[in-house]
Amino acid sequence: MKKKRLLTGLALSAVAALGLSGCAASGASGDTAGPDNGDKKDLTVAVFNGWPEGEAASYLWKSILEDKGYDVELEYADAGPVFAGLSTNDYDVAFDGWLPTTHKTYFEKYGDDLVDLGAWNDEASLTFAVNKDAPIDSLEELAAHADEFGNRIVGIEPGAGLTEATQNKVIPGYGLEKMKFVTSSTPAMLSELKAATDAGENIVVTLWRPHWAYDEFPLKDLKDPKGTLGDAESIHSVGSKEFVKDFPALKSWIEGFKLDSDHLYSLENAMFNSGAETDEYESIVKKWISENQDYVDGLTA
Numbered sequence: 001m002k003k004k005r006l007l008t009g010l011a012l013s014a015v016a017a018l019g020l021s022g023c024a025a026s027g028a029s030g031d032t033a034g035p036d037n038g039d040k041k042d043l044t045v046a047v048f049n050g051w052p053e054g055e056a057a058s059y060l061w062k063s064i065l066e067d068k069g070y071d072v073e074l075e076y077a078d079a080g081p082v083f084a085g086l087s088t089n090d091y092d093v094a095f096d097g098w099l100p101t102t103h104k105t106y107f108e109k110y111g112d113d114l115v116d117l118g119a120w121n122d123e124a125s126l127t128f129a130v131n132k133d134a135p136i137d138s139l140e141e142l143a144a145h146a147d148e149f150g151n152r153i154v155g156i157e158p159g160a161g162l163t164e165a166t167q168n169k170v171i172p173g174y175g176l177e178k179m180k181f182v183t184s185s186t187p188a189m190l191s192e193l194k195a196a197t198d199a200g201e202n203i204v205v206t207l208w209r210p211h212w213a214y215d216e217f218p219l220k221d222l223k224d225p226k227g228t229l230g231d232a233e234s235i236h237s238v239g240s241k242e243f244v245k246d247f248p249a250l251k252s253w254i255e256g257f258k259l260d261s262d263h264l265y266s267l268e269n270a271m272f273n274s275g276a277e278t279d280e281y282e283s284i285v286k287k288w289i290s291e292n293q294d295y296v297d298g299l300t301a
Contacts, residue, residue: 034069035070038248039070039246042070043250044075045061045074046075048096050185050186050187054095054235059282063286064296079157086239086240089242092243092246093238094237095120096235099119099236101126102126102230103161115238116236117255120237121235121258121260123210124233125232126208126229128229131220137222139170139223139226146179152179154182155183155189156185157184157185165228174226204222212268215265266288
Protein backbone atom coordinates (compact mmCIF):
# COMPACT_ATOMS: atom_id res chain seq x y z
CA MET A 1 0.00 0.00 0.00
CA LYS A 2 2.79 2.39 0.95
CA LYS A 3 4.85 1.38 -2.07
CA LYS A 4 1.90 2.09 -4.36
CA ARG A 5 1.47 5.54 -2.85
CA LEU A 6 5.21 6.17 -3.21
CA LEU A 7 5.18 5.20 -6.90
CA THR A 8 2.16 7.40 -7.47
CA GLY A 9 3.90 10.28 -5.71
CA LEU A 10 7.06 9.78 -7.80
CA ALA A 11 5.00 9.78 -10.99
CA LEU A 12 3.26 12.98 -9.99
CA SER A 13 6.61 14.54 -9.07
CA ALA A 14 8.02 13.62 -12.47
CA VAL A 15 5.06 15.22 -14.22
CA ALA A 16 5.45 18.32 -12.10
CA ALA A 17 9.18 18.45 -12.86
CA LEU A 18 8.53 18.57 -16.60
CA GLY A 19 6.65 21.80 -16.16
CA LEU A 20 9.09 23.48 -13.82
CA SER A 21 10.99 25.37 -16.51
CA GLY A 22 7.84 27.06 -17.73
CA CYS A 23 6.69 27.75 -14.19
CA ALA A 24 10.05 29.20 -13.28
CA ALA A 25 9.76 31.68 -16.10
CA SER A 26 6.49 32.90 -14.67
CA GLY A 27 7.74 32.83 -11.08
CA ALA A 28 5.21 30.15 -10.02
CA SER A 29 7.51 27.19 -9.37
CA GLY A 30 6.92 27.34 -5.61
CA ASP A 31 3.33 26.18 -6.09
CA THR A 32 4.34 22.74 -7.39
CA ALA A 33 7.77 22.04 -5.89
CA GLY A 34 6.49 20.76 -2.54
CA PRO A 35 7.97 21.70 0.84
CA ASP A 36 11.35 23.43 0.63
CA ASN A 37 12.42 22.47 4.16
CA GLY A 38 14.03 19.09 3.53
CA ASP A 39 10.88 17.06 4.26
CA LYS A 40 9.43 14.49 1.91
CA LYS A 41 6.30 15.57 0.09
CA ASP A 42 3.95 12.60 0.58
CA LEU A 43 2.54 12.13 4.08
CA THR A 44 0.05 9.53 5.30
CA VAL A 45 -1.92 10.42 8.43
CA ALA A 46 -3.80 7.64 10.23
CA VAL A 47 -7.17 8.71 11.68
CA PHE A 48 -8.99 6.69 14.34
CA ASN A 49 -12.50 5.67 13.33
CA GLY A 50 -15.04 7.53 15.44
CA TRP A 51 -12.63 9.72 17.43
CA PRO A 52 -13.54 13.31 16.50
CA GLU A 53 -10.68 15.05 18.33
CA GLY A 54 -8.11 13.16 16.26
CA GLU A 55 -10.13 13.65 13.09
CA ALA A 56 -10.29 17.39 13.74
CA ALA A 57 -6.54 17.60 14.41
CA SER A 58 -5.81 15.55 11.29
CA TYR A 59 -7.89 17.77 9.02
CA LEU A 60 -6.31 20.85 10.60
CA TRP A 61 -2.79 19.63 9.81
CA LYS A 62 -3.82 18.43 6.34
CA SER A 63 -4.99 21.94 5.46
CA ILE A 64 -1.91 23.60 6.94
CA LEU A 65 0.54 21.25 5.26
CA GLU A 66 -1.08 21.21 1.84
CA ASP A 67 -0.75 24.99 1.78
CA LYS A 68 2.98 24.42 2.32
CA GLY A 69 3.34 21.99 -0.59
CA TYR A 70 2.88 18.59 1.07
CA ASP A 71 0.59 15.90 -0.34
CA VAL A 72 -1.40 14.62 2.64
CA GLU A 73 -3.53 11.48 2.63
CA LEU A 74 -5.85 10.64 5.53
CA GLU A 75 -6.49 6.93 6.11
CA TYR A 76 -9.14 5.76 8.60
CA ALA A 77 -8.74 2.67 10.80
CA ASP A 78 -9.45 1.47 14.34
CA ALA A 79 -6.91 2.15 17.07
CA GLY A 80 -5.25 -1.28 17.01
CA PRO A 81 -4.53 -1.30 13.27
CA VAL A 82 -3.31 2.31 13.47
CA PHE A 83 -0.66 1.52 16.07
CA ALA A 84 0.30 -1.64 14.20
CA GLY A 85 0.55 0.34 10.94
CA LEU A 86 2.71 3.01 12.54
CA SER A 87 5.04 0.32 13.87
CA THR A 88 5.54 -1.06 10.34
CA ASN A 89 5.81 2.39 8.72
CA ASP A 90 2.60 1.95 6.73
CA TYR A 91 1.40 5.19 8.32
CA ASP A 92 3.59 8.21 9.03
CA VAL A 93 1.80 9.88 11.93
CA ALA A 94 -1.40 9.86 13.99
CA PHE A 95 -2.80 12.47 16.37
CA ASP A 96 -4.82 10.42 18.86
CA GLY A 97 -2.60 8.46 21.25
CA TRP A 98 -4.06 8.65 24.77
CA LEU A 99 -1.68 8.25 27.71
CA PRO A 100 -1.13 7.01 30.33
CA THR A 101 -4.19 4.71 30.35
CA THR A 102 -6.34 4.36 27.25
CA HIS A 103 -3.70 3.26 24.74
CA LYS A 104 -1.16 1.98 27.23
CA THR A 105 -1.31 -1.59 25.91
CA TYR A 106 -0.61 -0.44 22.35
CA PHE A 107 2.39 1.63 23.42
CA GLU A 108 3.68 -1.35 25.39
CA LYS A 109 3.20 -3.69 22.43
CA TYR A 110 4.59 -1.46 19.69
CA GLY A 111 6.58 1.09 21.67
CA ASP A 112 10.02 0.18 20.33
CA ASP A 113 8.79 0.96 16.81
CA LEU A 114 6.89 4.17 17.62
CA VAL A 115 7.98 7.73 18.35
CA ASP A 116 6.00 9.73 20.92
CA LEU A 117 5.94 13.28 19.52
CA GLY A 118 4.42 14.80 22.65
CA ALA A 119 1.02 15.76 24.00
CA TRP A 120 -1.11 18.37 22.27
CA ASN A 121 -3.95 18.37 24.82
CA ASP A 122 -3.76 17.56 28.55
CA GLU A 123 -7.46 17.68 29.41
CA ALA A 124 -8.66 14.29 28.16
CA SER A 125 -10.65 11.81 30.24
CA LEU A 126 -12.69 8.66 29.75
CA THR A 127 -16.25 8.83 31.02
CA PHE A 128 -19.57 7.08 31.48
CA ALA A 129 -22.20 9.68 30.60
CA VAL A 130 -25.95 9.70 31.20
CA ASN A 131 -28.75 12.11 30.39
CA LYS A 132 -28.67 15.07 32.76
CA ASP A 133 -31.99 14.17 34.44
CA ALA A 134 -31.04 10.51 34.99
CA PRO A 135 -31.82 9.15 38.48
CA ILE A 136 -28.19 8.38 39.33
CA ASP A 137 -24.95 10.32 39.73
CA SER A 138 -22.36 7.58 40.26
CA LEU A 139 -21.28 4.31 38.71
CA GLU A 140 -21.87 2.78 42.13
CA GLU A 141 -25.61 3.32 41.62
CA LEU A 142 -25.86 1.93 38.09
CA ALA A 143 -26.32 -1.76 38.87
CA ALA A 144 -29.27 -1.04 41.18
CA HIS A 145 -30.92 1.14 38.50
CA ALA A 146 -30.03 -1.02 35.48
CA ASP A 147 -33.70 -1.56 34.56
CA GLU A 148 -34.20 2.19 34.17
CA PHE A 149 -31.49 2.18 31.48
CA GLY A 150 -32.89 -0.83 29.63
CA ASN A 151 -30.13 -3.00 31.13
CA ARG A 152 -27.81 -1.63 28.41
CA ILE A 153 -24.51 0.21 28.31
CA VAL A 154 -23.97 1.69 24.85
CA GLY A 155 -20.32 1.60 23.85
CA ILE A 156 -18.15 2.48 20.87
CA GLU A 157 -15.68 0.46 18.75
CA PRO A 158 -14.71 -3.00 20.09
CA GLY A 159 -10.99 -2.23 19.68
CA ALA A 160 -11.04 1.11 21.52
CA GLY A 161 -9.09 1.60 24.73
CA LEU A 162 -12.29 2.88 26.35
CA THR A 163 -13.98 -0.41 25.48
CA GLU A 164 -11.10 -2.36 27.01
CA ALA A 165 -11.31 -0.30 30.22
CA THR A 166 -15.07 -0.82 30.37
CA GLN A 167 -14.81 -4.58 29.95
CA ASN A 168 -11.83 -5.17 32.21
CA LYS A 169 -12.31 -2.58 34.94
CA VAL A 170 -15.65 -0.76 35.01
CA ILE A 171 -18.00 -3.72 34.58
CA PRO A 172 -16.32 -6.02 37.12
CA GLY A 173 -15.47 -3.10 39.40
CA TYR A 174 -19.09 -2.02 39.80
CA GLY A 175 -20.87 -5.36 39.38
CA LEU A 176 -22.41 -4.53 36.00
CA GLU A 177 -22.10 -8.04 34.53
CA LYS A 178 -25.88 -8.39 34.17
CA MET A 179 -26.10 -5.34 31.90
CA LYS A 180 -25.62 -5.82 28.17
CA PHE A 181 -22.56 -3.96 26.93
CA VAL A 182 -23.23 -3.03 23.29
CA THR A 183 -20.25 -2.16 21.07
CA SER A 184 -20.31 -1.19 17.41
CA SER A 185 -19.08 2.31 16.55
CA THR A 186 -18.96 5.86 17.86
CA PRO A 187 -21.49 7.10 15.24
CA ALA A 188 -23.88 4.33 16.29
CA MET A 189 -23.49 5.30 19.95
CA LEU A 190 -24.16 8.94 19.13
CA SER A 191 -27.21 7.96 17.11
CA GLU A 192 -28.62 6.07 20.10
CA LEU A 193 -27.77 9.00 22.36
CA LYS A 194 -29.65 11.40 20.09
CA ALA A 195 -32.66 9.09 19.86
CA ALA A 196 -32.85 8.67 23.64
CA THR A 197 -32.48 12.42 24.18
CA ASP A 198 -35.24 13.19 21.69
CA ALA A 199 -37.50 10.61 23.34
CA GLY A 200 -36.73 11.77 26.88
CA GLU A 201 -35.39 8.32 27.83
CA ASN A 202 -32.55 7.34 30.14
CA ILE A 203 -29.35 6.17 28.50
CA VAL A 204 -25.80 5.39 29.63
CA VAL A 205 -22.96 5.59 27.11
CA THR A 206 -19.21 5.29 27.15
CA LEU A 207 -17.77 8.66 26.17
CA TRP A 208 -14.75 10.87 26.65
CA ARG A 209 -13.73 14.46 27.05
CA PRO A 210 -13.07 16.51 25.00
CA HIS A 211 -16.05 15.62 22.77
CA TRP A 212 -18.59 17.81 21.00
CA ALA A 213 -21.45 15.65 22.39
CA TYR A 214 -21.14 17.57 25.65
CA ASP A 215 -22.10 20.74 23.80
CA GLU A 216 -24.85 19.06 21.79
CA PHE A 217 -26.69 16.96 24.42
CA PRO A 218 -27.72 17.51 28.06
CA LEU A 219 -25.30 15.10 29.73
CA LYS A 220 -23.62 14.47 33.03
CA ASP A 221 -20.69 12.21 33.85
CA LEU A 222 -21.16 9.46 36.39
CA LYS A 223 -18.70 9.65 39.26
CA ASP A 224 -16.07 6.92 39.28
CA PRO A 225 -15.03 6.64 42.95
CA LYS A 226 -13.00 3.47 42.29
CA GLY A 227 -10.99 5.15 39.56
CA THR A 228 -11.68 2.42 37.02
CA LEU A 229 -11.47 4.86 34.09
CA GLY A 230 -8.22 6.40 35.24
CA ASP A 231 -7.26 10.02 35.77
CA ALA A 232 -7.20 12.80 33.21
CA GLU A 233 -5.02 11.90 30.26
CA SER A 234 -3.01 13.56 27.51
CA ILE A 235 -3.59 13.21 23.77
CA HIS A 236 -0.32 12.53 21.97
CA SER A 237 0.91 12.71 18.42
CA VAL A 238 2.61 9.44 17.45
CA GLY A 239 5.01 8.91 14.55
CA SER A 240 6.65 5.99 12.84
CA LYS A 241 10.41 5.53 12.93
CA GLU A 242 10.64 6.52 9.25
CA PHE A 243 8.59 9.66 9.91
CA VAL A 244 11.33 11.06 12.14
CA LYS A 245 13.90 10.65 9.36
CA ASP A 246 11.69 11.70 6.46
CA PHE A 247 10.02 14.77 7.99
CA PRO A 248 12.48 16.63 10.26
CA ALA A 249 10.76 20.01 9.90
CA LEU A 250 7.28 18.61 10.43
CA LYS A 251 8.53 16.59 13.41
CA SER A 252 9.60 19.84 15.04
CA TRP A 253 6.24 21.51 14.35
CA ILE A 254 4.25 18.57 15.72
CA GLU A 255 6.41 18.34 18.82
CA GLY A 256 5.38 21.93 19.57
CA PHE A 257 1.71 21.43 18.64
CA LYS A 258 -0.86 22.44 21.28
CA LEU A 259 -4.65 22.58 20.85
CA ASP A 260 -6.52 23.53 24.00
CA SER A 261 -10.06 22.32 24.62
CA ASP A 262 -11.69 25.66 23.75
CA HIS A 263 -10.08 25.71 20.30
CA LEU A 264 -10.78 22.00 19.89
CA TYR A 265 -14.48 22.32 20.77
CA SER A 266 -14.74 25.23 18.35
CA LEU A 267 -13.18 23.20 15.52
CA GLU A 268 -15.20 20.05 16.33
CA ASN A 269 -18.45 21.96 16.46
CA ALA A 270 -17.74 23.55 13.09
CA MET A 271 -17.05 20.14 11.56
CA PHE A 272 -19.49 17.81 13.29
CA ASN A 273 -22.41 19.91 14.53
CA SER A 274 -23.12 21.65 11.24
CA GLY A 275 -24.76 18.72 9.49
CA ALA A 276 -21.90 18.71 6.99
CA GLU A 277 -20.80 15.66 5.03
CA THR A 278 -17.22 14.39 5.20
CA ASP A 279 -16.37 15.88 1.81
CA GLU A 280 -17.20 19.32 3.22
CA TYR A 281 -14.72 19.11 6.13
CA GLU A 282 -11.81 20.59 4.19
CA SER A 283 -13.67 23.79 3.33
CA ILE A 284 -15.03 24.03 6.90
CA VAL A 285 -11.53 23.69 8.33
CA LYS A 286 -10.16 26.32 5.95
CA LYS A 287 -12.85 28.73 7.14
CA TRP A 288 -12.04 27.91 10.79
CA ILE A 289 -8.35 28.54 10.09
CA SER A 290 -9.16 31.95 8.64
CA GLU A 291 -11.03 32.78 11.84
CA ASN A 292 -8.13 31.58 14.03
CA GLN A 293 -5.23 32.65 11.85
CA ASP A 294 -2.91 33.88 14.60
CA TYR A 295 -3.15 30.56 16.43
CA VAL A 296 -2.64 28.54 13.24
CA ASP A 297 0.32 30.64 12.07
CA GLY A 298 2.01 29.89 15.39
CA LEU A 299 1.93 26.14 14.76
CA THR A 300 4.62 26.37 12.07
CA ALA A 301 6.44 29.50 13.25
